[in-house]
Amino acid sequence: KLSKPIFSQGAPLGSIVKMPSSKAVATAAGAMAATAVLTPGFVAPSAPQRSKLGVGSTGAAYGSAAPSPASGSSMLGAGVAMAATGFASRKAGKKAQKKVVRLATTTATEVETECINAIRFLAVDAINKSNSGHPGAPMGQAPIAYLLMAEEMNYNPEDSKWVNRDRFVLSSGHGCMLQYSMLHLSGYKSVSMDDIKQFRQWGSKTPGHPENFETDGIEVTTGPLGMGISNAVGLAAAEAHLAAVYNKPGMTLIDHYTYTIAGDGCFQEGISHESCAYAGHLGLGKLIAFYDDNGITIDGHTDLSFTEDVGKRYEAYGWQVLTVEDGNTDVAAIRKAIAEAKACTDKPTLIK
16 A cells, blocks of 8 residues: 555656645545645645744754544555645745645644654565564654655655755665655655565665665665765755855755754764764754664663763754654654754754
């Protein structure tokens, strides 16, 4: 049931997509979507902030009420509902359409929970079938990936090399089934269900670490810890340089974000220290890094060798540092943190 794309319609860049009506969405999702009329939109629209937040003090922490239990509707139904709710959230930033879509908090939370669980267990099933891989990272990072691909990022599965696309780098490359799941569910033809079934098999398009020369949609080959987040700094620096050279008044050609997810091991490595200090020096405001701080390494708990305050270190580098208290279930808090990260235009942001 997960073989069809559920995050985007997969149309060529610039073409108009007819989003499903709220009635159709409600039927497909087991009456989980609110009744509202959705206007047509583009595949890769701008992604306005869902909530307008001022730049808070460094080290701000977010939290919200725990979500209600997921309903028993199908994963595919949840995916269809997410396509509509994600589209609605992007449109919500336009003043003239603020009241186009209204979703009850409970309903939206149920849909999000089912979508996130679909991502998690597609990854888990592939890892179990291959009898090899790392299920922990995809399980823990699924809420972040869901928000990025469903609401925040601008991309086009039909034109993966679109110059002004947002970039995503999975620095914790060992958790690559998360990225393969997201590419598949987003409509990238490079990762079919058959490809997922061949995860970590010889000659497959889904190797044990993401490789940009092997799988379309992968921006950066990652695996060695610290390398991915360092490459993300390079991508963000390139965006800033190209924008400074080519953007003209009234004609913005380059304007995109770089997102990366990194774990404890990435922040231990020296290469990340150097590159992230450079990012702070340059003030790369369109670089947003997520710190999956789960306190564990392959050798045991991080307390064995890693007790520093990473947030304080990044503040010293010149980064904005935000904290989400419950990154496992509090999707609304992650969303708010991303909004504040985008509101800070003169510093890169670390969301822990």
